[in-house]
Amino acid sequence: MLSVRETIQKIEEQSHQAAARVADELIKAEDLNDAILELSPMIDERVLDILLQNLQIARQENATNLMERIQHVIETIGQAVNESMPPTLNLILKLVDADYPQETRALLEENKAQINDEFLAMLQAFIQDVTHSDSYEPRVKEQLQRHLNNVYTQAKLLR
Numbered sequence: 001m002l003s004v005r006e007t008i009q010k011i012e013e014q015s016h017q018a019a020a021r022v023a024d025e026l027i028k029a030e031d032l033n034d035a036i037l038e039l040s041p042m043i044d045e046r047v048l049d050i051l052l053q054n055l056q057i058a059r060q061e062n063a064t065n066l067m068e069r070i071q072h073v074i075e076t077i078g079q080a081v082n083e084s085m086p087p088t089l090n091l092i093l094k095l096v097d098a099d100y101p102q103e104t105r106a107l108l109e110e111n112k113a114q115i116n117d118e119f120l121a122m123l124q125a126f127i128q129d130v131t132h133s134d135s136y137e138p139r140v141k142e143q144l145q146r147h148l149n150n151v152y153t154q155a156k157l158l159r
Contacts (some may be wrong), residue, residue: 019046023054026073027066027067036080043077051138059066095151096144104151115159123152 022042029035036043052073059069084091091111098104108115127148130141 020050022047023050024078032076088122115155
């Protein structure tokens with residue numbers, strides 16, 4: 001039992017070290033877009049957590065240049081993720097952030113060509129994921145469910 005625990009700890013430590021190296025390479029990269037493209041298979045939540053920890057340390061130490069660089073790395077990774085997302089999922093995430101009913105209606109009308117059975121099925125699956133998730137505090141979860149159900153109704157009516 002002790003041997004298994006030690007092995008797991010070593011694996012976790014190696015994984016953390018690898019993530020820290022990836023985060024460091026991203027921060028130091030001359031061409032950030034190329035670095036993100038090259039390292040994308042290794043960029044995961046652990047790398048983002050390390051970047052956020054480094055950002056917090058840079059803030060505490062008043063290291064403005066480093067703080068700005070890390071923030072830029074995080075934003076660029078976010079943009080790369082958004083660009084690689086299927087358009088339908090990207091639209092759903094925009095709808096989550098939009099105010100109901102005016103902004104959501106405008107987004108749906110702008111993207112009317114995407115409002116089809118596949119979109120409605122994906123939106124319904126997203127609603128189910130939220131419903132069954134334990135990641136949200138109850139009040140936030142209820143608001144998000146209500147918002148998404150309203151958006152779903154808007155989308156069905158627009159189709």
